[in-house]
Amino acid sequence: MNSAETASFWEANAEIWTQLVRAGYDVYRDGQNTPAFLAMLPPVAGLAGLDIGCGEGENTRRLARLGARMTAVDVAPTFIRYAQAAEAEELLGIDYRVADGLALPFADASFDFATAFMSLMDMPGHAQAIGEIGRVLRPGGFLQASILHPCFCPPYRKVLRDEDGAVRAIEVGRYFEATDGELESWCFRSMPEEQRSQFRPFQIPRFHRTLSGWLNLLPAAGLVLEELGEPTASDETVRAYPALRDTQAAPLFLHFRARKPAEPLAKFLSRDARIVQD
Ligand SMILES: C[S@@+](CC[C@H](N)C(=O)[O-])C[C@H]1O[C@@H](n2cnc3c(N)ncnc32)[C@H](O)[C@@H]1O
Incomplete structure (x- = not known):
């Protein structure tokens, strides 16, 4: 499936998706994924950031409230329309644009950091998407991303109770x-049954890769892995969000941060080689 086809599925999801996440039904995002992501994020105040696959923009706004100067892109125009409307209500200086993560409309080395909250696994051509991120990061800049955990959320997954x-x-x-x-035909499971039946399930194109398939993309894009995260719910979180209990058995999400070295990797390698020789 190509990027334009993927975009048409997300555009079809965007209207209802926005209503439901804004009503608080994305409990995995709100109760676990975003808090863990932000806890792992280095300070971003004053930095120029790019959020890729921003959806209706909730996580981009959180980054802007931490003091980052944010630009955000998504392939679905309806998401961007809702994000821009939110910006008009709360001025955070976020520049939202309709754009494809596989062909970012920005010059090389434009950003200090990039984020991708649960969007990279929704794009065809992960290598191209991560390559584009490597291109638009300035040397010394970083990418932090969350994806469905490749080991515990491959195409077949069942919670045994x-x-x-x-x-x-x-x-x-x-x-x-x-x-x-x-x-994947899917809806937010935290919605009450009677409400669920009012909505057609979302259709989400999935692009699964193995763990090594993902991590090997980083050096190929000139990025060096810096930190991994596998969020699990505390007992307190499970009391607030009972649905998250499954993440105490195994993680549903994988977080990673990788950095574009301030000096080209080849330089590091040759210098290390010299040290070893010395
Ligand atoms: C699961 S949603 C996550 C949205 C948001 N980041 C969040 O955490 O709430 C995945 C997002 O990726 C976007 N997306 C999918 N393919 C894309 C692409 N090629 N370029 C940019 N965004 C894309 C979708 O439109 C959707 O908004």
Whole structure:
């Protein structure tokens, strides 16, 4: 599936998706994923940041409130329209644009950092997307991203429960299948059943890769892995968001931060080689 086809699925999801996330039904994002992501994020005050696949912009706004000068892109025009409307209501100086993460409309070395909250695994051509990020980062800049955990959320995933409903284990399969836009029919499970039946499920094209498939993209884009995160819910979080109990058995998300070295990698390597020789 190509990027334009993917974009048309997200555009079809965008209106209802925005309503539901703004009503608080994305409990994994609000209760776990974003707080853990921000806890891992280095200070961004005063930095120029690019948020890729920003959706309706909630996470971009959080970065702007931390003091970053934000630009944000998404392929779905409806998401960008809602994000721009939010900017008009709360002026944070965010420049939202409709653009494809596979062809970023920015000059080389334009940003101090880039973020991608749960968007890279939704794009065809991960190598190209991460290559584009490497291109627009200035030397010394970083990318921090969250994706569905490749090991615990491959195309087949089932939460196994005891008779009392307690989560016992996560069953996974099809790990080695690189999917190319396989459609997942899905809705926010925290919505009450009667409300759920009012909405057509979202159709989400999935582009699964293995863990090594993801991490090997970083050096190929000139980026050096700096930190990994695998959020799990505390008992307190589970009390507030019972749905998140499955992340105590195994993580649903993988976070990674990688940096574009201030000096080209080749220089580092040759200098290290000299040190070893000395
Ligand atoms: C799961 S949503 C995450 C939205 C937002 N980052 C958040 O955390 O709420 C994935 C987003 O990626 C966007 N997306 C998918 N393919 C894209 C592409 N090629 N370029 C830019 N954005 C893309 C979708 O339109 C959607 O808004």
